[in-house]
Amino acid sequence: MKKIVVVGSINMDYVTHVQQQPGVGETVSGQGLDLKPGGKGANQAYAAAYLGADVTKIGAVGNDAAGRMSLESLKHAGVNTEYIRTVKGVSTGTALIAVNAEGDNSIIVIPGANELVDRAYVDSVKHVIEASDIVILQLEIPFETVCYVAGKTVILDPAPARELPKELICGLTIVKPNQTEIMKVLGREGETCQPERELHTLKEMGVAHPIITLGSDGCCTLDESGNLERVPAVKAKAVDTTGAGDCFTGAMACSLAEGNSLEKALEFAAKASAIAVTRAGAQPSFPARKEIL
Ligand code: RIB
Numbered sequence: 001m002k003k004i005v006v007v008g009s010i011n012m013d014y015v016t017h018v019q020q021q022p023g024v025g026e027t028v029s030g031q032g033l034d035l036k037p038g039g040k041g042a043n044q045a046y047a048a049a050y051l052g053a054d055v056t057k058i059g060a061v062g063n064d065a066a067g068r069m070s071l072e073s074l075k076h077a078g079v080n081t082e083y084i085r086t087v088k089g090v091s092t093g094t095a096l097i098a099v100n101a102e103g104d105n106s107i108i109v110i111p112g113a114n115e116l117v118d119r120a121y122v123d124s125v126k127h128v129i130e131a132s133d134i135v136i137l138q139l140e141i142p143f144e145t146v147c148y149v150a151g152k153t154v155i156l157d158p159a160p161a162r163e164l165p166k167e168l169i170c171g172l173t174i175v176k177p178n179q180t181e182i183m184k185v186l187g188r189e190g191e192t193c194q195p196e197r198e199l200h201t202l203k204e205m206g207v208a209h210p211i212i213t214l215g216s217d218g219c220c221t222l223d224e225s226g227n228l229e230r231v232p233a234v235k236a237k238a239v240d241t242t243g244a245g246d247c248f249t250g251a252m253a254c255s256l257a258e259g260n261s262l263e264k265a266l267e268f269a270a271k272a273s274a275i276a277v278t279r280a281g282a283q284p285s286f287p288a289r290k291e292i293l
Contacts, residue, residue, distance in 0.1 A: 002054070007145070008041020010070045011112075011114070013097050016032060021100055037284075038097075039059075039095070044157065044246045046286060047276075049254075050077040051288070052078075056083060057074055057081055060121070062112060085121060087116055091110075093114040105242045114141050115141075135155070136157070139160055146168070147167075154172050163186070173209060236278050240279065242282050248273040255268040
């Protein structure tokens with residue numbers, strides 16, 4: 001089994017349920033308030049480890065209850081947490097999440113300790129990154145750190161999305177945005193995504209395997225000959241889509257770490273995320289291997 005390292009965020013998710021997300025200047029009532037461990041980096045590490053992958057997490061939490069709960073959750077999934085920094089005087093990252101009646105979410109992230117995942121810290125754990133086969137990155141830690149981390153197989157989940165410099169994209173193994181994210185990544189926010197065209201653009205920029213997720217329509221990539229390849233979604237009744245994309249990334253990495261083809265890894269990831277959307281929260285909704293099988 002190949003080794004996976006996830007360099008990324010750790011958040012505590014404060015989740016409430018609304019009929020519909022508020023518009024600008026609007027106030028709406030939320031139903032309940034749940035605390036659940038989240039953060040795109042932690043979620044992806046959790047998903048992969050819970051499915052049996054060998055995963056080490058690089059990240060930072062505050063010396064607070066949220067940080068301790070986050071570490072416990074990662075340990076529960078089997079993630080190696082020994083290199084996670086616990087920093088005094090700063091709060092663990094926080095995400096305020098409103099989930100609507102369709103299960104779709106709006107998220108505000110307050111980075112907290114995630115901002116301390118800097119170059120100096122990455123240097124101190126360089127040996128862990130170098131000893132890994134797959135490095136997973138997202139964009140909830142300082143962007144400078146994302147650009148600095150080098151690995152063998154780098155999977156970049158470009159969320160929260162921003163325009164990305166060609167130098168960062170060039171040479172990445174997998175870039176996995178959704179349709180909204182890809183347009184921001186390419187600096188064409190507001191334009192409608194044409195998945196095949198955008199995949200070719202990423203390929204021309206030097207991404208070995210670009211993937212675009214299409215929500216309930218599954219995902220697509222390019223095959224060896226550059227033809228569009230679609231992987232359908234597994235039908236599911238969505239209750240809460242929070243973290244479904246992270247579950248997808250973690251499950252895909254787990255399957256790749258086992259030596260499977262990208263096509264097989266995408267099918268596995270589609271099944272994992274279909275299960276995740278049927279349950280509330282990010283990490284607590286992620287499936288174990290036997291459920292997927
Ligand atoms: O992708 C879902 C995650 O985004 C949540 O768990 C939240 O913490 C934010 O990072």
